[in-house]
Amino acid sequence: MTEVHCSMPSGDDEDTPAKCRERRRRRIEMRRLATVSSANPSPSTAHHQKENQTGTSGFEKKRGQKTDGDGNPEISSSSSSGEDVKTVRASPSVPQPVFGMMSVSGRSREMEDAVCVSTCVLGSENFRRQVVHFFAVYDGHGGPHVAALCREKMHVFVQEEFSRVISTRGENESGGGGSSAGEEVKFEEEATWRRVMRRSFERMDEVALSTCACGSVGGQCGCHPMEVALGGSTAVVAVLTPDHIIVANCGDSRAVLCRGGTAIPLSIDHKPDRNDELARIEAAGGRVIFVNGARVEGILAMSRAIGDKYLKSVVISEPEVTFTKRESEDECLILASDGLWDVLPSELACEVARECLQGVAATTTTTTTIDLNAVPQIEEEAAGTSYPSRSALAAALLTRLALGRKSTDNISVIVIDLKRS
């Protein structure tokens, strides 16, 4: 309750019309100045804020810092409380991915989505000295706490599990002779990632199952046991290496690859009425009941999830993992919660994102045309204080499209530009 007051812009009785008018004037003035100085853009404060949140993980050697020199990583992020960006730069030459994201509560009164981006989640310490980036969307149900836990921990587990594999392999490999056949390396890499993802999801689920909605671990709190049992979350995790895209999915959030103009799903939603999932559920002694769509025991509208203690053994947390070789015609990767996918087909999402990323360099339109819908002052905000990257604009546009199509859920979207990453 008090938080609300604190977060409101000014104390009681201070929002007089005169003051607001004054503020609005200043805003317009600032925008004008921004337009003037658009020739030398300054880094966005939003980015700094995000990056200053750099996490608690002991693996991070150095805090990411956005600079304006050459090789400036074009990282753009937007939006609300439910997101987290972590940047670790091992060395100045490490390539940064280009991505944009948007996460809004939309027409829902509660925000249960969370997104997490951790660039350079693995530095050059891994076995092929590749830099690896981590992206994830989590869509919570029965409260925001499991999704929030995933945002906090999943990438750390991926880091730890990968390091564990590498350290054991390091010992074995040092004896072996040089480079083996390429196919073999690929096969090994794929097996490694599948194992890392499975283990990370397993550990994530263990944490979710033992953490109460109030945040306490191990049932020490006085909360009702159902507080622990009721919450859950989807998880779609994408790991980007220079050569591959690894996607691990659990639930009905989705990853879609846009390759040469076609949409390729890299995950298949875990819906209870999916043939193989239905068979698995029934084999585990569960039932799928149609109440407002197919639901496990008439309750949960997805067949796999992190958490959901009361449906465990039927609703499992084991991810399905896809391992995809990157190709030159890959355009972008879109991760999103069902707030987007429920109203937007993958093909259209890809088309829109692709069009956004492809567009010719921003022509600084100086038009003063004003019509009801299109507001022309893009150059003010865009070229001024913080030029949002094309991928950030793509994420925002997809979100708006979902809102325009009356999505009633939280909407979270990450667009990763594969041409520039």
Place this chain on the structure above:
Amino acid sequence: MAEKGSTSDQAASERCFLEWMKIQEDSQKELFQALKAIENRPNSNHEETERQLTQLVDKSIEQFQDYIDRRMQLAKNDVSLFFAPVWCSTREASLLWIAGCRPSVFIRLAYSLTGYELETRMAEFLQGMKSMEELAGELTPQQMEQLDSLQMRTIKEEERLTSELARVQEEMADQTVVGIAMRSMKEEGGSEELERALEKQDGEMVRLIQQADKLRIRTLNELTEIFRPLQAVLFLAFSKKLHLSIREWGQRSDRRHGRFRNS
């Protein structure tokens, strides 16, 4: 005298509301006219246009503040009237939240407006007839982020006030109040104790309206600051239009159900 006082209070309150509706109507016309003028003169001085639009936004907000102030003075005399206003159609009354509109509705309206005809423009964009800059400029990522944050804060405060209202309403059933009511039935005529209890509740209701109004105007203020002047004018024009339309639909359905009132 007491009787007379209350009826004239009611008359004044109703007049206050009807005047406000008139202001809404005039203001709506003015705002739509301004938008039309801009459409017709696309090449007019940009800065000058922005200044004019900003003035319109300021005027709207000042008018709203003015109405809220006047209403508050009246509510101090007869607060229940504003929770169950006789001048509203039943449809309007059914949409009330603490004697007014829900502040979160402002944000929903903003989302609806920015999504309006977006599909058409998106199709144009995909066909290369519209640039991404144009499309994205309608609502920038930064603005979306700000809208989202405003929405979350507004809903939180709205929920706080809702449970505050629940507390005040539930207190009606507290032992002391029940005791007073039972006694007063036997004794006939109002006891002083009862009057005091009711006055206390009235006082809390007045405070609730005050806080709800504060949240409404604050949300509106922040929203118009997130928006560029043209967007803000567009939003205000449509919010007024929506308000007036709901009233019109409500009056129509009241008549259909045989409920007649003045105007």
